Amino acid sequence: MVHRRTLVPALAVLVVGSLAACGSADDGEAATPDSPVDLRMTVWTADESQLALFDEIAADYVEANPDTVASVTFEALPFEDYTTTLTTQLAGGNAPDLAWIFESSAPEFVESGALTDIRPTLEGTEGYAYDDLLESATGLWSDGEGLYAYPFSNSPFVMFVNTDRIAESGQDDPADLLAAGEWSYDAARDISAASAEELGGAGMVVRDFDYAGWGNLATVWGGWDAAPWSEDGTQCTFTDPEMVEAMTWFHDAAFAQGAMPGPGTSSDFFAGDVTMTITQISRAASLDGSFEWDVVPLPAGPAGQQNVIGQAGIGVLANADNPEIAADFLAYFTSPESAEKLAAYFPPPRESLLTTEVLGDANPLLSPEQLETAVISSIVDAQVKPAHRNFAQLDTAVRGALDEMWNPGADVEAVLGNVCSAIEPLLEN
Structure with missing residues (x-):
């Protein structure tokens, strides 16, 4: 098994005892059960159509493997408390066999030893086509040569x-600017302010930001090649010139140029009174035909255009009762055939399925051209929203330190210095 870094304290405290008491799917110690087992996977969706599709795929697996699996249950946990509930189950010795995991928590789960390496099972499954998985999609869930979760949802911003509103206010159409190579954050700001x-x-x-969900600003600062911390997660980079420039641009766009609504203002693009919004492609389902609309990739910044995705993974819990069987089910659940079905709701990480034909079935409101330019191109080589092995504490600390930023007279550089002062101890840990 690939060597891991030091256990992450927050999660390790919950799982280390139970991990020591059992084998994982890749250490060769898991016992073969004498009778078919019941598998359980935690999810955060309560959507009946999605759960029905999961049940359909699982039923086919059970039918094909009656000697090893009796049932597969999908346990829906509340979104707001999902990770807390999951880690509580781990600590209480009630670990699910498989679990969805937020991208922000990926490093913590991967590095703590809570997940088993599923790469050998996926690669060894006939017809799985492991090489079809985009390297950019699996990066967050990898450690060395191991893969510790399958990136089942890759929804681009x-x-x-x-x-x-563009036509009525006499502004340039972003699609025309994109075609001319002039679609930039400055252009988006000017159009927005004028309209x-x-x-x-x-x-x-920036939908779901609301001057609190700061991680969603990654969709903006990517155009400056900025990041909140170093790649290894040990150094604060909020004070790097790229981040200072990006956050200054954002602050001025909101408070000086009127391109964005300020704090406390509720503005919903899908209600029709907003010119443009940065959000995930899955929000297209909220369009009701009350106005004409288009969708384009994220604009370019001074460092060029950067694609950003929101991601979730499915991992096999190392301290579950049957990790080897769970990994085999995961190989079936994420096979090319199953992934094509799941693409109706979850953009897949498989290059072969990133086509207008497959994604068109999942997004009937989008034209083939929109799918190609705004969706498919935005998944390939995309960055993932901020993630860290200590993300929960960092999230709270960054949000609190950034509060000073959201007023017209804020000293952006000074505030970002305060952010680093607040989070450096957490990064060092």
Whole structure:
């Protein structure tokens, strides 16, 4: 098994005892059960159509493997408390066999030893086509040569545009700017400010940010090649010139140029009074035909255009009762055939399935051209939103330190210095 780094304290405290008492799927110690087992996977979706699809795939697996598996149950946990509930189950010796994992928690789960290496099982499954998985999609879930979760959902962030508001305010169409190689954050800011001044409402909104969910600003600062911390997660980079420039741009766009609504203002693109919004492509389902719209990739910044995805993985818990069988089920659940079915809801990490035909079935509101330019191109070689092995504490600390930023007279560079002061001890740990 690949050597891991020091156990992450927050999760290791919960799982180390139970890990010591059992083998994992890749250490050769797991016993073969005498009778078919019941598998359990925790998820955070309560969508009946999604769960029905999961049940359909699982039923086919059980039918094909009656000697090893009696049932597969998908346990829906509340989204808001998902990770807390999952780690509580781990600590209580009630670990599920498989679990969805947020991208922000990926390093903690991967490095703590809570997950088993599924790469040998996936590679060894006939017809799995492991090489079809995008390297950019598996990176967050890898450690050395091992893969500790399958990146089952890869939803790109894009820019939705209200083309009625664009036309009514006499502004340049972002699609035309994209075709001319001029689609930039500066252009998006200027269009947004002008349309809001002309029509009222709001110009540009980073959805789910609301001056609190700072991780969503990765969709903006990527254009400056900025990041909150170093790649190894040990150094604060909020004070790097790239981040200072990106956050200064954002602050000015909101407070000086009127391109974005300020704190405390509720603006919903899908209600029709916002010119453009950065959000995940899955939000297209909220469009009701009340206005004309388009979708384009994220704009370019001074460092070029950077694609960003929100991601979730499925891992096999190392201290579950049957990790080897769970890994075999995961290979079936994420096979090329199953992944094509799941693409109806979850953009797959398989290069062969990133086609307008496959994704068109999942996104009937989008044209083939929109799928190609805004969706497929935004998944390949994309970066994932911020993640860290100590993310829960970092998230709270960054949010608190950034509060000083969200007023017109803020000293951006000084605030970012305070952010680093707040999080450096957490990064060192």
